[in-house]
Amino acid sequence: MADWSWNLDAASSEPLRSYEDVLVKRIFHPWACHLLGVLRPEPGSRAIDVATGPGTVARMLAASVGPRGSVLGTDISPGMLDLARAKPPVDGAAIEYAECGADSLRAPDAAYDVVVCQHGLQFFPDRRAALSELHRVAADGARLAISLWAGLESNPMFRALHDAVSAELGEQQAQDFRQPWSLPADEVVQLLHEVGFVDVRRTPAALPVHVPEGAEGLSCVYRLSAIAEELEQLHPTAHEALMQNLRTRLAPLLHDGTIHAVTSAEVVTATATSTRPA
Structure with missing residues (x-):
């Protein structure tokens, strides 16, 4: 099974610009607001945002914890981190960014009061x-x-x-594509208990999103997915067939060229303890 690739090497790349302009603005920013609304970080907190991407959640954390707090954003993609670092400072805590995998964080033990990961866990090779x-x-x-x-x-x-x-590329490609929507919350809850978290809770949530860029804008997801390389090799006729199929399927969600849809997710919360599992 192919993996999704978020390892975009240059902040000037077209897929990365599309990610920021469409996916972050229309989808991930609203979900970041919801996530922090659930967590409600206190001023002065030390926070870490794992799989920070272009720093969306990290920047919100910085504003929430204020100048007495601190924020570390980590990601495995240098392109994403370049984009995060290029943004103007937030009125709040200073943000440090570090390039590292989630299973080998460049951070000391017991250093953070707030730990966040937005829509990233499903991409980690070793979730436990x-x-x-x-x-x-x-x-x-x-x-x-x-x-x-x-x-x-x-x-x-x-x-x-x-x-x-x-419909257009086949079931194997569809299976590779569906990875982000294939991690059951129950599995995460179990793993959190196993590694030592307590008070683990899962809460379903639904948020409306609006994508004025329509099907063409939303299709940037393809260029960031596990099938991106295959799409680059498609004949223009086959690519247009894929896009036409997508337009047809999105038609019930379109009004005046804007996609209006509800997105659904699970938010899993937990508390860390000083007791480490054997």
Whole structure:
């Protein structure tokens, strides 16, 4: 099974610009607001945002914890981190960014009061190792919040992207594409218990999103996905067939060229303890 590739090397790349202009602005920013609303970080907190991407959640954390707090954003993609670092400073805590995998965080033990991962866990090769690392860097009593997409059956906009791939490119490509919507929250809850978190809770949530860029804008997801390389090799006729299929499937969600859809996810929260599992 192919993996999604977020390892975009240059902040000037077209896929990265599309990610920022469409996906972050229309989808990930609203979900970041929801995630921090659930977590409610206190002023002065030390926070870490794992899989920070272009710094969306890290910047919100910086504003929330204020100048007495601190924020570290980590990501494995140098291109994403370049984009994050290029943004103007936030009125709040200083933000440090570090290039590292989630299973080998460049952070000391028990250093953070707030630990966040938005829509990133499903991409980690070793989720248990990554969650164990989150526990390692969390101080006693630290609060954790993780967001995970619900299944495609609860996300009609993403389902349209998937079903167009299935119809035009085949089931293997569709299986590779559906990775972000394939991690059950129950599995995450179990892993969190195993690595030492307590008070683990999962809460379903649904948020409306609006994508004025329409099907063409939303299709940037394809260029960031596990099937990106294959799409680059498609004959123009086949590519247009894929896009036409996508437009047809999105038609019920379109009004005046804007996609109006509900996106569904699970937010899993937990508390860290000083007791480390054997």
